[in-house]
Amino acid sequence: MASSTLFQSSPFSLNTNTKPYSLPISTKPIHFTVKSQSQSQPQPLTQNNTPTPSPSPSSKLRRPADENIRDEARRKNVSQHLFSAKYVPFNADPSSTESYSLDEIVYRSQSGDLLDVQHDLTALKKFDGAYWRNLFDSRVGKTTWPYGSGVWSKKEWVLPEIDDDDIVSAFEGNSNLFWAERFGKQFLGMNELWVKHCGISHTGSFKDLGMTVLVSQVNRLRKMNRPVVGVGCASTGDTSAALSAYCASAGIPSIVFLPANRISIAQLVQPIANGAFVLSIDTDFDGCMQLIREVTAELPIYLANSLNSLRLEGQKTAAIEILQQFDWQVPDWVIVPGGNLGNIYAFYKGFQMCKELGLVDRIPRLVCAQAANANPLYLYFKSGWKEFKPVRAQTTFASAIQIGDPVSIDRAVHALRSCNGIVEEATEEELMDAMAQADSTGMFTCPHTGVALTALFKLRNSGVIKPTDRTVVVSTAHGLKFTQSKIEYHSKGIKDLACQFANPPMQVKADFGSVMDVLSKYLQSKAPRYH
Ligand SMILES: Cc1ncc(COP(=O)(O)O)c(C=O)c1O
Numbered sequence: 001m002a003s004s005t006l007f008q009s010s011p012f013s014l015n016t017n018t019k020p021y022s023l024p025i026s027t028k029p030i031h032f033t034v035k036s037q038s039q040s041q042p043q044p045l046t047q048n049n050t051p052t053p054s055p056s057p058s059s060k061l062r063r064p065a066d067e068n069i070r071d072e073a074r075r076k077n078v079s080q081h082l083f084s085a086k087y088v089p090f091n092a093d094p095s096s097t098e099s100y101s102l103d104e105i106v107y108r109s110q111s112g113d114l115l116d117v118q119h120d121l122t123a124l125k126k127f128d129g130a131y132w133r134n135l136f137d138s139r140v141g142k143t144t145w146p147y148g149s150g151v152w153s154k155k156e157w158v159l160p161e162i163d164d165d166d167i168v169s170a171f172e173g174n175s176n177l178f179w180a181e182r183f184g185k186q187f188l189g190m191n192e193l194w195v196k197h198c199g200i201s202h203t204g205s206f207k208d209l210g211m212t213v214l215v216s217q218v219n220r221l222r223k224m225n226r227p228v229v230g231v232g233c234a235s236t237g238d239t240s241a242a243l244s245a246y247c248a249s250a251g252i253p254s255i256v257f258l259p260a261n262r263i264s265i266a267q268l269v270q271p272i273a274n275g276a277f278v279l280s281i282d283t284d285f286d287g288c289m290q291l292i293r294e295v296t297a298e299l300p301i302y303l304a305n306s307l308n309s310l311r312l313e314g315q316k317t318a319a320i321e322i323l324q325q326f327d328w329q330v331p332d333w334v335i336v337p338g339g340n341l342g343n344i345y346a347f348y349k350g351f352q353m354c355k356e357l358g359l360v361d362r363i364p365r366l367v368c369a370q371a372a373n374a375n376p377l378y379l380y381f382k383s384g385w386k387e388f389k390p391v392r393a394q395t396t397f398a399s400a401i402q403i404g405d406p407v408s409i410d411r412a413v414h415a416l417r418s419c420n421g422i423v424e425e426a427t428e429e430e431l432m433d434a435m436a437q438a439d440s441t442g443m444f445t446c447p448h449t450g451v452a453l454t455a456l457f458k459l460r461n462s463g464v465i466k467p468t469d470r471t472v473v474v475s476t477a478h479g480l481k482f483t484q485s486k487i488e489y490h491s492k493g494i495k496d497l498a499c500q501f502a503n504p505p506m507q508v509k510a511d512f513g514s515v516m517d518v519l520s521k522y523l524q525s526k527a528p529r530y531h
């Protein structure tokens with residue numbers, strides 16, 4: 001990308017030109033079996049089966065001074081398993097009996113397919129929709145361990161059997177569902193446009209939601225003396241930031257494979273600061289992903305990418321949270337930017353569970369938005385789901401979704417087909433303009449959110465999304481992680497882009513007259529016109 005003349009770009013870069021690894025490849029998944037431990041968990045059932053949330057919001061009595069929130073959770077825990085979950089092959093034939101305990105280290109089914117975490121829905125259905133709504137609502141905004149987290153406030157639906165003590169959480173989730181009033185009205189003629197700010201979070205992206213689950217499970221496995229020395233991922237910048245933060249918090253080594261010179265400086269510095277072992281590899285994300293899969297098949301490094309279905313259990317809570325924030329009313333559309341394609345499935349799964357368990361009576365239509373420079377799902381959708389071909393992803397300002405061979409392609413297709421979903425794409429100009437327009441109405445969005453907003457523009461223009469449709473755009477990362485792209489845009493320093501919404505700073509001489517001149521011109525241009 002062109003560098004700016006108005007702003008100094010940082011000279012910080014990390015390109016160690018590391019030689020690619022060439023370890024022998026094992027295609028067999030590693031399976032370890034452990035006996036299931038008796039874990040404690042809150043007991044939500046009351047004698048008369050009334051929906052009294054448990055644990056009840058703490059009484060007015062303060063905790064003893066020498067007790068912290070973990071100790072308190074331990075004291076209040078009732079040791080009884082009501083709910084459980086296991087790995088099963090994704091979309092398996094109903095006759096399949098293949099399944100694995102979540103305490104096994106397994107990422108693929110026997111036939112090499114993706115896995116899914118399957119909950120015991122029969123047990124969950126013993127409680128009605130009102131019960132779950134009340135339970136989840138009762139936990140929002142508290143500091144009770146671990147329910148103060150937006151993810152763990154849905155613990156029974158996430159990792160029901162984990163001991164509260166093993167949970168590694170930064171009280172992630174509960175992110176703002178922002179009413180984009182001015183953006184919606186001014187640019188789209190919409191009254192009900194909402195932005196789910198998943199990027200306003202601990203490490204600045206939605207990845208925290210899945211990572212708290214994965215690292216908690218690793219914490220549990222390590223306490224069981226399982227052979228997990230470290231946790232590793234390939235990343236376009238956000239997964240690595242989340243992984244390294246949660247691992248650092250639990251004292252677990254993290255290893256991250258980054259495509260050299262393809263992620264933002266702000267993202268790069270996150271794992272460095274959190275003490276991860278950072279490999280900058282001279283390949284793209286898909287190359288890093290291939291390498292981490294090979295490495296984790298050989299070494300005692302647990303795989304943290306969303307190929308590992310545990311991650312999606314945390315990510316799906318963003319969907320539940322959206323319903324909760326609308327007081328359990330269902331929006332018409334939810335638009336999600338897609339790269340490795342775990343998240344679009346996670347959203348579908350969260351909505352679908354709410355429907356199946358009676359919290360709502362329908363699910364929204366999902367839109368997955370891709371950068372035109374990295375659009376394998378879009379091409380597949382356009383072919384009428386006939387033929388999937390990975391692509392070589394080209395450079396895009398939406399660098400976190402520069403992915404050509406998404407691991408969760410099958411999950412994404414299942415999700416989109418099941419909800420009559422749509423796939424859209426955004427060119428570089430479209431996504432940067434949309435990001436700038438959103439910012440001009442008071443947001444500070446990332447380029448990936450620009451991709452999702454472009455999809456919204458296109459679907460509004462074609463009339464697919466109606467002006468009255470309640471629509472949620474998922475903002476996946478914090479804009480502060482992508483300031484360089486904004487600097488280039490507002491400097492009009494991008495080749496082949498008009499940057500029509502650029503707002504560069506004006507250079508003014510340090511004298512009163514010059515300042516007054518530019519200010520009076522500016523005020524005239526902004527004065528309300530009276531007819
Ligand atoms: C900021 C951001 N947005 C969107 C995505 C896409 O999510 P997914 O890979 O689950 O499709 C990613 C990661 O890929 C991301 O980091």
Ligand SMILES: N[C@@H](CCOP(=O)(O)O)C(=O)O
Pocket residue numbers: 233234235236237238239240304305306307339340342400401
């Ligand atoms: N955008 C991601 C890409 C990897 O996705 P994952 O969900 O499979 O970990 C990143 O930030 O690394």
